[in-house]
Amino acid sequence: MEYPKHLFAPTRSAALAHLESFIKFAAVQDATQRDAHSAGQPHVSMLSPYLRHRIVTEEQVIAALQQSHGTASEPFVTEILSRAYWKGWLQMRPKVWRDTQSGVIAGLRRLETDRDLSATYEAAVDGRTGIAGFDHWARALRDGGYLHNHQRLNFASIWIFTLHLPWELGADHFMRHLLDGDPASNTLSWRWVAGLHVPGQAFLATPDAIARQSGGLHLPQGLAQTSVAVQGGVTPPAGPCPQGGAWDHKLPTALLLHEEDLSPDWLLEAGLRPLGTAFLLAPSGRSPQPVSAVITDFLRGAVRDCADRLSSDIGPYHKPFIGRGAVDALVTWAIQTEAMQVITPFAPVGPVASLLDSLDTRLAAENIRLIRAMRPYDAAAWPLATDDFARFRAAVRGLI
Ligand SMILES: Cc1cc2nc3c(=O)[nH]c(=O)nc-3n(C[C@H](O)[C@H](O)[C@H](O)COP(=O)(O)OP(=O)(O)OC[C@H]3O[C@@H](n4cnc5c(N)ncnc54)[C@H](O)[C@@H]3O)c2cc1C
Known part of the structure; x- marks a missing residue:
């Protein structure tokens, strides 16, 4: 489908x-x-x-x-x-994201020197492996940015155990194409399939299950019969869970929205009346390789929709800051609003959070506080x- x-x-x-x-x-x-x-x-x-x-x-x-x-x-x-x-x-384990990013870089370097691996990788991402089902999902992913959970599981399993490609490159490929590509759900699901999340418990795709799930459409041949444990990816112990910051209702405030959370309604309902609003997008931080235009178009559209929907409550708003130079431009914007604090929804581990870390330091030098407001749902769960x-x-x- x-x-x-x-x-x-x-x-x-x-x-x-x-x-x-x-x-x-x-x-x-x-x-x-x-x-x-x-x-x-x-x-x-x-x-x-x-x-x-x-x-x-x-x-x-x-x-x-x-x-x-x-x-x-x-x-x-x-x-x-x-x-x-x-x-x-x-x-509580941000190192796993950083390690995965390092694994992607290492995997890309291997592709430069290992011709066989590179040929397998290219065939996999283009949907030219000859494996029934897999090729179909590869093309659906590239064209539409979405796969059903079982297609993702089977794709990842075949990638790792049949094609013997590095799992990090598969996770990266998903991040470049999935509309829902998420540092947590994606990285940790790939680790789970590889048997790294619960050591020894990998997910092995089987022809029977694929045939059943696809209503007989796909009956792949030659799939791996066993899952050989993937090495590395040691799970660090859980560290402390970060908490959100509290904002001062009396201070002049600006609002910074980003792709991690485009529903600031709870902040507006709590009385926030920003002097102005900016948007930050960081799709290029999802991967060291180019990210699909399906994703960037979706994000730009989502920002437009959010701004239109809330235009009467968020003050004058700026078109999205995106990619290189976003932090510099945001500092200039924040100064121009004359705000003393910038409120932003808490961004979980990933590229937006990294940019917010840099922005925090830069704004502090201008005596502007960056408040990362965490939703009660996240704070509790x-x-x-x-x-x-x-x-x-x-x-x-x-x-x-
Ligand atoms: C290898 C692999 C990679 C994945 N990468 C992502 C990803 O980048 N982003 C992502 O949101 N999900 C990811 N998932 C989880 C899951 O496949 C998708 O959330 C789900 O398929 C999305 O389709 P849906 O909205 O129709 O799901 P539904 O079944 O309708 O579920 C409703 C919602 O619940 C959440 N959800 C359901 N299952 C999961 C799950 N296993 N893990 C986390 N959230 C779940 C999602 O937000 C989903 O939209 C991945 C799974 C695998 C096996």
Whole structure:
């Protein structure tokens, strides 16, 4: 099944339309149906590009599901909670993201010198391996920026165990093409498939499962029969979970929005009336290689939609600062607003957070505070991701 671009219009109203049509199905689904993805029916929500950038939030989706279906919505609420699990887990182990980035660079260097590896890599990303299913998903990913969870699992497993490509390059390829490409969900899912998240527990794709999940469309031959443990990727112990900053309601304030969170409604409802608003986008930080135009177009559209939607509440707003020079330009913008503090939604581990670290230092030199406001949902859920998902789910249950 191909997923055409128009399925993901970068607007809040498109996100709510996805949610509405999914809600009609949510209660009658069970886990088996979620696995099917060839019948062209919405067994999954396809909300991930919206949740990823918080065009709609997890809380909104959970509340809507619970309101419509009560306890019957639990399997899907559990899926949505996985996002907070991976986010919290990485937040307490940021080294895993840095190590993965180093692994990508090392993998790209290997491609320069190892011709066989390079040929396999090129065939994999272009969808020319001859492996049924895999090639189809590779092309769907490049064209539409979305794959079903099972397609992702099978793709990653074949990449690692059949094609023997470095897992970091696969994770990087996803980050360059997925509309929902996320440092936490993506990196940690690839690690999970590789058997690094739970040592010894890798995910092995099988022809039977792929045939079943695709309604008989794909029956791949020659897949690896065993998963040879991937080396490296030692899991560091959980460090402290960061906390958000508190803002001073009396100080003149500017608002900085970014691709990690385009729903600042909770800040506006708490009384924030910014002197001005800027947007920061950092798609090029997702990968050392160029990132798909499908992603950058989506992000630019999402920013436009956010600015239009909130134009009466966010003061004069600036077109997005993007790429190199964004930090310098943001410092100039902040000074021009005459704000004494800049509030920004807390950005989890990833390229936006790195830029905010630099911005923090630069603004401090101008006597302007950068306040990273953390949503109560994140503040409550993330610290619970110290261990495995089962424990997280049990602990987080009381919160929702
Ligand atoms: C190798 C691999 C890479 C992945 N990379 C990403 C990624 O970069 N970004 C991303 O959001 N998800 C990623 N996932 C998780 C999952 O595949 C997608 O969230 C899901 O397929 C998105 O489609 P959906 O919105 O229709 O999901 P639904 O099944 O409708 O789930 C609803 C929402 O719950 C969340 N969710 C569901 N399953 C997971 C999961 N296993 N992990 C984290 N969140 C989940 C997502 O926000 C999703 O939108 C990855 C999974 C694998 C195996």
